[in-house]
Amino acid sequence: MANIQAIRGMHDILPEQTPLWQYAEKIIREVLSNYGYSEIRLPAVEKTELFKRSIGEVTDIVEKEMYTFDDRNGDSLTLRPEGTAGCLRACLEHGLLHNQVHRLWYYGAMYRHERPQKGRYRQFFQFGVETYGMTSADIDTELLLLTDRLWKRLGIREKVRLQLNSLGTIAERLIYREALVAYFQQHLEALDEDSLRRLNTNPLRILDTKNPAMAEVVQNAPELMDYLGDDSRQHFQTILDTLTDLGVSYEINTRLVRGLDYYSKTVFEWVTDELGSQGTICAGGRYDGLIEQLGGKANSAVGFAMGMERLLLLLETLEIEVENTVDVYMIRVGENAEKVGLRLAEQLRNEISTLKLQVDCAGGSIKSQFKKADKSGAKFALILGEDEVSRGEVALKSLRDEQAQQNLTQSEVCEFLRKLK
């Protein structure tokens, strides 16, 4: 019988890969706390209706990417394809949005039924950030400064570019939408099947096409920027001015519309040229209309989500050395030594709380245990044989240089390792 395999597009993250993940996660958490953000933990499954109402019926996600199934009582449920909707649902449900300001983040797996390829999976991890209750352009800017700081801390600032656009208000977008539809109607022959369908449902999404054959018709389309009112323009300009002031470089991309319906004013993406067409590692913007759309009182919201797999693919190109080794490896030979060794190991961990000590529990000859000690990356081996035990001693051997083996008492070993830490 063939072995059972993981689901296509859903990947294991193996022990040799997790140190780099942990390294990135730690830095991300540190930077989030630099700006005073709090963590929120959310369910992986929500009512299907939540995503239909927030993301919008005519989007890639809702049209074809959701993992939707009936619960045993017939309720339609969906594995979360993103975190924005669930985060807002939770805050509305718990009354967190009454005259309050929030800066939140979450981390977890998201699910989308897409065609798997490098940087595009069916289960993937996102760090998401959502802020509520702030209308000022400074909060949009803060998210850009925060991410800019993050790339610097991770050493990938040179590999990513910031692209910005403003989508204006819903009213401004409606006027633009008419102009856009009129333009595309004069160029029907240049549109692909998806775009023809979108012409009446979600024409802005046509600008988001990844079909190279449509590059020209999209290039010549009217620009939303020309349809923005004073307030939207001013909001956008304030962000640009602050970024310039603080030395954060950016590009304005007037074709950037983002896939989801709920954005207004600012939208942005951090993109890289190193991951082919899966080049967006972080994306977000302002979505002031969504809170009301989900039944709350009108309120401001700005957020972004960052794809961890794409970030990791970038980090892998840097060949960062992330240490994930123990300090000490304990070798025990003989029944008495096994007992004494295990007890000593516990004592050492009691005394030195940061000590990383691995005890060989698989046994074997002293030679084979030494091999494993070497492979563990430990700096020192502690050796307990019948002789050492009968003398109440432990042998300490450096695994990284040629220093001679020393015999120490148990308390001398403890002192030695304490100084090491």
Ligand code: ATP
């Ligand atoms: P794309 O245009 O690449 O499909 P998106 O606009 O659908 O991305 P968002 O919904 O904005 O993506 O999600 C934010 C981030 O999450 C993306 O920029 C990307 O880094 C990551 N992401 C989205 N979908 C996937 C996926 N299927 N596999 C891995 N990462 C993903």
Ligand code: MG
């Ligand atoms: Mg997508």
